[in-house]
Amino acid sequence: MTIDTAFLSVGELAAGYRSGAFTPLDACRQAQDRLARLEPDLNAFIEPMTTEVLDQAKRLTQELRQGRDRGPLHGIPVAIKDIIDVADVRTTFATKAVPPRHAARDAECVARLRAAGAILFGKTNLLEFAAGVAHPAFGQTNNPHDRSRTAGGSSGGSAAAVAAGIVPLALGTDTGGSIRAPAAYCGVIGFKPSFAALSLDGVYPLSPSLDHLGLFARSSADASIAFSILNPGVAPARPSRKPLRLGIVGNQWNHRAVQAEVRAALDAARLSLERDGVPLTEIQLPDPAEMAAALLDILMPEAAAIHRSTMAKSADGFAPGTRDLLETGTTIPATRYIEAIEKQRRWFSAFESVMADLDAVIAPTVPFTAPDTDPALSTEGDDEIISLTHANLTGAPSVSLPLRTQGAMPVGLMLTAARNRDSDLLSICETIEGILSHTA
Numbered sequence: 001m002t003i004d005t006a007f008l009s010v011g012e013l014a015a016g017y018r019s020g021a022f023t024p025l026d027a028c029r030q031a032q033d034r035l036a037r038l039e040p041d042l043n044a045f046i047e048p049m050t051t052e053v054l055d056q057a058k059r060l061t062q063e064l065r066q067g068r069d070r071g072p073l074h075g076i077p078v079a080i081k082d083i084i085d086v087a088d089v090r091t092t093f094a095t096k097a098v099p100p101r102h103a104a105r106d107a108e109c110v111a112r113l114r115a116a117g118a119i120l121f122g123k124t125n126l127l128e129f130a131a132g133v134a135h136p137a138f139g140q141t142n143n144p145h146d147r148s149r150t151a152g153g154s155s156g157g158s159a160a161a162v163a164a165g166i167v168p169l170a171l172g173t174d175t176g177g178s179i180r181a182p183a184a185y186c187g188v189i190g191f192k193p194s195f196a197a198l199s200l201d202g203v204y205p206l207s208p209s210l211d212h213l214g215l216f217a218r219s220s221a222d223a224s225i226a227f228s229i230l231n232p233g234v235a236p237a238r239p240s241r242k243p244l245r246l247g248i249v250g251n252q253w254n255h256r257a258v259q260a261e262v263r264a265a266l267d268a269a270r271l272s273l274e275r276d277g278v279p280l281t282e283i284q285l286p287d288p289a290e291m292a293a294a295l296l297d298i299l300m301p302e303a304a305a306i307h308r309s310t311m312a313k314s315a316d317g318f319a320p321g322t323r324d325l326l327e328t329g330t331t332i333p334a335t336r337y338i339e340a341i342e343k344q345r346r347w348f349s350a351f352e353s354v355m356a357d358l359d360a361v362i363a364p365t366v367p368f369t370a371p372d373t374d375p376a377l378s379t380e381g382d383d384e385i386i387s388l389t390h391a392n393l394t395g396a397p398s399v400s401l402p403l404r405t406q407g408a409m410p411v412g413l414m415l416t417a418a419r420n421r422d423s424d425l426l427s428i429c430e431t432i433e434g435i436l437s438h439t440a
Helices: 010-019 024-038 048-064 108-115 154-164 180-184 221-230 261-273 286-307 308-317 320-329 336-359 389-395 420-437
Strands: 043-045 077-081 117-126 144-151 169-174 187-194 213-216 246-248 280-283 360-363 398-403 413-414
Touching: 010 024, 010 221, 010 308, 024 117, 024 213, 024 398, 043 154, 048 117, 108 117, 108 221, 117 154, 144 398, 154 169, 154 180, 154 213, 169 187, 169 308, 180 187, 180 413, 187 221, 187 308, 213 221, 213 398, 221 398, 221 420, 261 360, 261 398, 261 413, 280 360, 286 389, 308 320, 308 413, 336 389, 398 420, 413 420
Parallel strands: 077 117, 077 169, 246 280, 246 360
Antiparallel strands: 043 117, 169 213, 187 213, 187 398, 360 413, 398 413
16 A cells, blocks of 8 residues: 655655655655646745656665665755755746746755755745735746735745645745745745855855855754754754743734734633743834834845845836835935844843843744735835844844644744754754644
8 A cells, every 4th residue: 555645744754755755766756646636726836846856766765775865964955945946957036027047056055955855846936026916927836825815935845845735844034024924824834044054155145244044844852853954063953951041032922913713723722831830921122113123124225235236227027016125225215224223232132131041932933824915025124024023133033833733724932042953943843743732
């Protein structure tokens, strides 16, 4: 009898490979069949790399048979956001402003995955240049739970690929929540590590002061395994055994924008934590509207500078919304940009002080479930990024955990820790996953 490998964890796939229950080639064939059934309605992949995937799977299957074992990611399919270079595969950036570029070499993150035996399972759809708008030529990635809704952005293709059972892991980028928002909408783990914890070599920039490489997974344990491969300086995290000390971000948790179905899921999670004896201390972070404004005052000028020559040559190739964002970036005064950078530094120091007595803080990832289309960036403080911007501004590691909602659309619970406490944060997330699963 054929074993269905969709939705298996990294550990379950690895155990199946080594027991002989199935092979990396079996898993990839099943994944490609699943992708063919779901596309184009899902619209998660720009380049599925069909032939390359099977070639990799055959080689890695043979290696295991010959006794060569590259470790926990050997034969594990991983999807790659299409602003990340994969050697000899086109990178489109989901734009028509520039022609697709065939990378001469792998991005450093891709090279690490390849060396660890991971199977590079295609390039995923995204918002144009990760800047916040779906280009009409590529379209929106739709949500696996409801195809009439978005999977989120900008890393929506990667989130949808994991949520739909095509791959257990996927790479994304997060400049203002671009991993964690899609993770919340799609009901998967979205992990934005600390600033500079993962190399951005070979990853096309949006805003160098805010850009982070990160990943999607189905569990914190899987995210930890992948993180340890991408950052060899850390070991896979283990569930925390010490009593947790959590802060609850009052001005995000109780924000007026949080909708009723999200509120119900959050309050149920909070009750589960309290029943398990986890103390929750209410804290306040800077005003969400002020943080959103500061983030955009950094992001938009930096993005405009990066795309200046392309805008001069082929502005009509951009989606109108992307073009508007880049044009706005050229109008922001240098004094506003400098003031935003100063706030960023001040908020980093303030958050470090807050975290001196806490292991992590919790907040809603986004205040609503997946909308029909990707929300526009805003400084109103009532939109998608009310809780997301702080971790980008401070460079703190942050994870969106999926909450069970009994058949409704997914909701995300966001945990954020002090900078460079990435493994500790993943350990805490694994512990909380256990608490929430026992009380669901």
